[in-house]
Amino acid sequence: MVEYKRTLLMPKTNFPMRGNLPQNEPKRQEKWSSEDIYAQVQKRTEGRPLFILHDGPPYANGDIHMGHALNKILKDIIVRYKSMSGYHAPYVPGWDTHGLPIETALTKSGKVKRKEMSVAAFRKLCEEYALKQIDRQREQFLRLGVRGDWWNPYITLDKAYEAQQIKVFGEMAKKGYIYKGKKPVYWSPSSESALAEAEIEYHDKRSPSIYVTFDVVDGKDVLAGDEKFIIWTTTPWTIPANLAISVHPELDYSVVKVNGVKYVVATGLLETLEKELEWERYETVQTLKGSQLEFVQTKHPIYDRHSVVILGEHVTLDAGTGCVHTAPGHGEDDYIVGQKYGLDVLCPVDDKGYLTDEAPGFEGLFYDVANKPIGEKLESVGALLKLSFITHSYAHDWRTKKPVIYRATSQWFASIENFRGELLQAIEEVEWIPKWGETRLFNMVRDRGDWCISRQRAWGVPIPVFYGEDGQPIITDETIEHVSNLFREHGSNIWFEWETSELLPQGFTSIHSPNGTFTREMDIMDVWFDSGSSHQAVLEEREGLQRPADLYLEGSDQYRGWFNSSLSTGVAVTGKAPYKGILSHGFALDGQGRKMSKSIGNVVVPNDVMKQLGADILRLWVASVDYQADVRVSDEILKQVSESYRKIRNTFRFLLGNLHDFNPATDRVEDEDLHGVNLFMLVKLNEVVEKVKKGYEEYNFSSVYHTLHNFCTIELSSFYMDLAKDTLYIEHANHPSRRAIQTVMYETVVKLSKLISPILSHTADEVWENIPNAVEGSVQLSDMPEARSFGDVESLKATWNQFMSIRSDVLKALEQARNEKIIGKSLAASLTLYADDDNYELLQGIDGLEKLFIVSKVNLVKGLNKKVEQAVTFEGIAVFVEAADGETCERCWTVTTTVGSHAEHPTLCTSCAETVQNYYQEEGTE
Structure with missing residues (x-):
């Protein structure tokens, strides 16, 4: 007796269900x-x-x-x-x-x-x-x-x-873009080094907020001489460095009398100051333009020196008094405006953030600690109008997470100003994704100051500058080339190991050192100069790469x-x-x-995710998110991704399992012999190829992910693979319908494994190994699939898209019948479909409706007017579900009246009996 179970062509594959x-x-x-x-x-x-x-x-x-x-x-x-x-x-x-x-x-x-x-x-x-x-x-x-x-x-x-980084520095110096100067830079007392803008991050900080008066000592025939300018600052520790007060030349300024005292402030801030300083009332004595106040002399509130009133375009009415405390050694705007007026760059703070003897009375105090005694001193001399505290966003060292200060020091700079126009032009020539990136960098470059490239640290590439006896820096083609060659041979550590004379070209002379004595710069370059030189040190240096x-x-x-x-x-x-x-x-x-x-x-x-779930889960997560914005990740999110992976993997396993006896060289069905749902699935696969490749080209990986995921789980798993099972398992190996489905599945698994390989690199390789007769040893050694032409497929797509809509309605009716206990499995059902003219014509032209709906019997009736009460009605079609007549075939589970019609196989339907009789002569063999 034949064991019918063994006559079924069930899936076989070494590709496991669990990826482990x-x-x-x-x-x-x-x-x-x-x-x-x-x-x-x-x-x-x-x-x-x-x-x-x-x-x-x-x-x-x-x-x-x-x-x-x-x-x-x-x-x-x-x-x-x-x-x-x-x-x-x-x-x-x-x-x-x-x-x-x-x-x-x-x-x-x-x-x-x-x-x-x-x-x-x-x-x-x-x-x-x-x-x-x-x-x-x-x-x-x-x-x-x-x-x-x-x-x-x-x-x-x-x-x-x-060595290449030194050449970048030398080329910039040759073009005049490198200079040394004393100017305020971001300084980190906690790191004892200058910082670049890229090394700054902002955190909230509680700071004192003080209003301070500066007595006029020479009104320059504009003011009477008994007025007081009011400034506002959140850095009292910089008051000892004050050398001027800046006003805007175009703004209006008022001299107001409050309780017999005359103050000078911006007219536009009077109402705010009235509340802030709790003036009961004020009287405007005089109004004048800021330009009229230029060179008025005031007395520094603590020291016996003058603070001059100067004009500055940086003054605004956003906050304060419109009269800006100006310390050229502690602010970029202050420095720039101070240079115009020839002010000293006074910076009474050392590398560690402690005030020096240039701030008499406060020397030895850490700058932040000095705020309180400076405030007390101002109060004792009657110059402090108000003290309060505010919490505001403040610059911090991104490494130590501690506040930074602006501090004037002698540093090396790259002059952005000298080639800013070229930088802005270059930005416009770059393709930016997302597009807002162009605006962001354009504005940064447009507004940025010169780049401080020196650091007072040990671990970095030294700045390749020598000094003559007169203290002048020496940077020549000869010295740059020589240092670059030395670094290429020995590494940059020699700068700190060798004598200066050993680092110079043999016989080197300079007008700056008539006695031949030289020293060298001991500062190192900003690490952003290091990585920013990679286009020269990697793209130009390495064979096989290119710049840009x-x-x-x-x-x-x-x-x-x-x-x-x-x-x-x-x-x-x-x-x-x-x-x-x-x-x-x-x-x-x-x-x-x-x-x-x-x-x-x-x-x-x-590392933890990979130990628990695997790298391909992380890779699938990356592909699934809109990465151009901030992305979220958690155990729950990764669990959802794992479920998506499981569905994709199971789709591959089904495809592979049903190709165990398929050889594309001998079993493949030619395109012209494919029709109906098989041809439709190849057309859908073609659309997937086009959409996925477009997603990759546009760096839209979430589109790639969703396209592949939906095709695997909806169009393949829930539709094509579901209806294909009967044919794949039940028909004999070489049945034309079976080989047609395998042809579609073979092309599908080959193309899908290629399409998904950049994302699920491990899984795609594993799939590839299990595809019968795959040519290349690894999917990584293959090319992306090309979209194929199937001629005019629009009518085919229209037909099958309409059928898919009908099928969705039929499945709903089957589910309702199942809930009402009319049927169990769908194969126990007989369908009567009452269709309008369009749907009737469409369904009549489709073969194998029983297999497509996965039921035992389909009766097609033209006209909705013939529908019965029990039918479930949808647009253009009504579906009547009842239990199929007959018995269940032991082999294919179809319910049919033909069971028992074959004498040798009484428990089988006619189709199964013929298949077993013709192809399985002995028990379980073909």
Whole structure:
């Protein structure tokens, strides 16, 4: 007796239902490593047009966070897609390795006694630490499945990199863009170093708010001489540095009498000041333009010196009194206006933030501590009108998280002013995604001051400047070339190990040193100058790359960071931006949209996610979100992503399982022999190919994700695969209908695995290995599928889209009948469809309605007027569901009156009996 179960062609595949990604992904990555899949991809695509995504270097310190994961996965998706779509797309990862965090990490460890060792010895420890951090992060990036030249990355401490950075500095100096000057810069007392704008972040700070009077001592025939100017400031510690009061030349100013005392303030702020200073009433004595007050002399409220009234366009009526406290050593606007009037750049604060002897009476006090005694002094001399406290947004050091100050020091600057027009022009020539990025960087460059590029630290690339005996800086083509060559051979540590004479070209002479004695600059360059030079040190230095890069892709904080510094050095050196396109992403937040914080306990760690769920779940999450805005991630969100992954994986498993006996070389059905739903599914697949590739091209990965997810779960799983089961399992192996379905499934699984490969890189490779007769060894060594032409398919699409609408109505009616206990499974049902003329004509032209609706019997009746009461009515069709007549076939589960008509197989329907009789002569064999 034949065991009918064994005559069914059930799915067979080695592709498991469960991915076990945390265990299996590392094994697959080892395989990629042993086969050097990156090199194989590069060899395969050699000779194609280049596409260069230039990696912005993460800082080499600590484990990677979700921002790192988001960034690197996005880059990997793009590079993988490009290498499969006609491009040669090498990817060279990089690391930023200099700067304060590494210095701090070493000194805080307790193992390094910084003050007991030379700068060179300390720098070597910094280098060792950085390289260990690189190894640590590289392992984690590799675990994400990011494909690249990981064992030949670019590192900012590499000799060749430093050599090229020196050349960038030299070229900018040659063009007159580099200068040394004393001017106010962001200064971090906690780091004891100048900071760039990119190293500033803003936090709330509570500060004193004081109104102070300056007595007029010479009215210059404009004022009577018994008036007092009122200034307002939230930095009382800068009062000792005051040298002037700025007023706007075009604003109106009033002399007002309050309780017998005359004050000078901006007319437009009188009402505000009346409330703020609690004046019961005031009398306006005189009104005049700010320009008339120029050169009026006032007395400094604490010291025996004058503070002159000067004109400044920076004065506004936004706050204060319209009379602006001006300390050229402690403010950018103050410095600029002070230069016009020849004021000294007085800065009575040292590197650590303590007042010096240039602030008599307060020397030795930390600037923030000095606020109170300075306020008390002002009160004692009758100059303090009001003291209160405000909480406002204030600049902080992004590393130490402590407040910074503006402080005038002698620093090296890159003059943005000298080539600002070129920078703005270059910005307009770049493609920006999202578009607002162009406006953001344009405004930053338009409004920014000169770039302070020197730092008073040990761990970084030294500024390659020599000084003559007269103190003049020496930067020549000869010295730059020589230092660059020395760094390329020995590394930059020699700057701190060798004598100055050994660092100069042999026989070097200069008019600045008639005796041949030279010294050297001991400041290092801003780390943003390091990473901002990567277009020269990587894209120009490395064979096989090119400048400008096609794309820079980083977080939105890099508009003021790497995008900005790269643009400045790139335009300075080449006249052009170092990138053709900029793509930025948002920040990773928790599920409630909050910033991740250890103190809150809401940090999602990539390593933990990969151990629990796998890297492909993280990669699918990245593809699913609108990454150009801030994105949310939490255990619950990742659980939802895991469910989506499960559905996609199960779709692949079904496709693979039903191709176990399919050979495309011999079993494939030609296009002209495909029709109906099979041809419709290939047309739908074609649409998916086009839409997915468009999404990749536009960097719209959420469109890619949703297109693939919906096709897998709705059109394949819920429709095509569901109705295909009967044919695939029940018909004999070579049945034309079965081979037609397999033909569609084979093309579908091949194309889907390619389309999804840039995102689910591990899973796509696993799928590829299980496709019968797949040509390439890895899906990564294949190209994206091309959209195929099927001729005029509009009528086919119209027919089947209309049918899908009808099918949806039928399924609703079946569900209702199931709830009413009329039927159990849908195969137990018989349908009578009452259709209007259009629907009747459409359904009559479709073969196999029973299989399409997955029922045992379908009766088609023309005309809605013949419907019966029990029918469920929809637009254009009514569906009557009843239990099918007959018995259930033991093999196919169809309910039919033909069961028992075959003598040898009495429990089978006619179709199954013939199949078994013709193709299964012995028990369970074909």
